[in-house]
Amino acid sequence: MQTVLYVSPMALGDEVQVRAIHERFPVAALNRGAGVERLAAFIGSGFYALEITVADGDFQEQFHRFLATPEVAGFFQELAAHVDRLPLNREGTAEMPLATRMLDWRRDGS
8 A cells, every 4th residue: 555645735715615525525436446545635724635545556557546436536626616736637646746655753663
């Protein structure tokens, strides 16, 4: 598995609308198997971020499988009114604002 962070600027003041859209996130589509094992969303201070963990296998293949899921594509289309840049299936991952974990320190040593 691999986890990445996708960070986008969003319109300040649109947090309520973004939260409302997230209440309709297509979880059922992910449960059917869209290549994603875990997903977390964050908003604040003009930014929107998705922490995406893809299943084993080729990251790009699994990530684009997720983006090609019709319900996910529709979700991102609705969200686009409030978030400036969202992942699109036609984009290569090299063009996306993706970050991967560089440090994972924990006090308990794990």
